[in-house]
Amino acid sequence: MSSAIINGKEIGQEIRKSIAERVQLLKEQGVTPGLAVILVGNNPASQTYVRNKQKSCEAIGIFSELIQLPEDVTEEELLVQIRSLNHRNDIHGILVQLPLPKHIDEDKVIATISPDKDVDGFSPVSVGKMMLGQETYLPCTPFGVMKLLEYSGIDIAGKHAVVVGRSHIVGKPMGQLLLQKDATVTYTHSKTPDLPSITKQADILIAAVGRANFITKEHVKPGAVVIDVGINRDDHNKLTGDVDFKAVDGIASHITPVPGGVGPMTITMLLYNTVQSAENTLVQDK
Numbered sequence: 480m481s482s483a484i485i486n487g488k489e490i491g492q493e494i495r496k497s498i499a500e501r502v503q504l505l506k507e508q509g510v511t512p513g514l515a516v517i518l519v520g521n522n523p524a525s526q527t528y529v530r531n532k533q534k535s536c537e538a539i540g541i542f543s544e545l546i547q548l549p550e551d552v553t554e555e556e557l558l559v560q561i562r563s564l565n566h567r568n569d570i571h572g573i574l575v576q577l578p579l580p581k582h583i584d585e586d587k588v589i590a591t592i593s594p595d596k597d598v599d600g601f602s603p604v605s606v607g608k609m610m611l612g613q614e615t616y617l618p619c620t621p622f623g624v625m626k627l628l629e630y631s632g633i634d635i636a637g638k639h640a641v642v643v644g645r646s647h648i649v650g651k652p653m654g655q656l657l658l659q660k661d662a663t664v665t666y667t668h669s670k671t672p673d674l675p676s677i678t679k680q681a682d683i684l685i686a687a688v689g690r691a692n693f694i695t696k697e698h699v700k701p702g703a704v705v706i707d708v709g710i711n712r713d714d715h716n717k718l719t720g721d722v723d724f725k726a727v728d729g730i731a732s733h734i735t736p737v738p739g740g741v742g743p744m745t746i747t748m749l750l751y752n753t754v755q756s757a758e759n760t761l762v763q764d765k
């Protein structure tokens with residue numbers, strides 16, 4: 480029997496409907512949520528993601544502004560743009576599309592975004608608050624995975640979750656969010672010896688290693704929930720996840736496809752965080 484598919488496109492659409500209602504309520508109170516997106520250089524994948532973010536904003540009534548900077552922009556020029564956006568009342572969320580060119584210090588750039596507008600949830604303040612379980616903007620991809628599990632009725636408490644990958648933007652926060660929902664979390668990565676012996680213990684397996692088809696049937700316990708965060712392109716530019724879907728289908732109880740799984744949720748949660756930020760300004764004004 481095939482595994483149940485967790486459809487991120489459908490779940491994302493459902494969440495976007497409720498975000499759109501919140502946008503309407505904000506507009507009735509004189510606030511239009513605004514997102515500024517900074518894109519440096521000509522990376523084709525980044526251009527696509529940014530275009531999709533803008534289209535998604537437009538579809539639900541969020542104002543979006545694109546700031547395009549050349550590949551050779553200096554770090555200081557980029558920081559000047561961010562500082563200026565930090566002060567604008569019509570901008571509630573700021574994101575810098577990653578990756579950045581090598582000559583720019585990504586950490587410094589992210590730390591310059593005001594924590595109040597850090598709708599990507601990447602800044603040291605946001606990460607620190609998340610670690611402490613305090614209210615903050617959660618990083619969009621792991622936040623989206625949590626919503627996929629919730630909407631699919633998958634219990635987390637008491638489950639063994641294994642995260643494969645330790646990036647700042649997915650692997651590390653993913654484990655933290657699962658831990659906060661009372662999972663027992665094991666972090667693994669590409670250098671973990673005998674990886675299958677650990678991943679095979681997972682009730683919930685998160686693949687966020689950034690290698691096409693890295694997770695095969697030898698890694699998966701029958702009945703596990705498999706979440707594929709990978710966005711890899713093969714030589715023909717075909718999108719492939721970190722999980723060998725065909726091999727794992729039928730072994731996992733639930734699985735996310737690529738495309739159409741986690742990816743659409745990343746943008747949905749960005750919209751969610753931007754609207755949350757706009758709502759926060761109303762609370763602060765009171």
Ligand SMILES: Nc1nc2c(c(=O)[nH]1)N[C@@H](CN(C=O)c1ccc(C(=O)N[C@@H](CCC(=O)O)C(=O)O)cc1)CN2
Pocket residue numbers: 527528574575576577578599619620710718737738739740741742743744745746
């Ligand atoms: N500032 C940020 N940079 C990057 C982030 C991020 O969250 N913030 N994440 C990724 C890229 N990303 C968003 O920026 C992203 C990746 C994939 C998708 C998505 O919808 N994927 C679709 C397929 C789309 C396609 O055909 O290419 C899917 O999986 O169905 C959305 C957003 C790195 N940078």
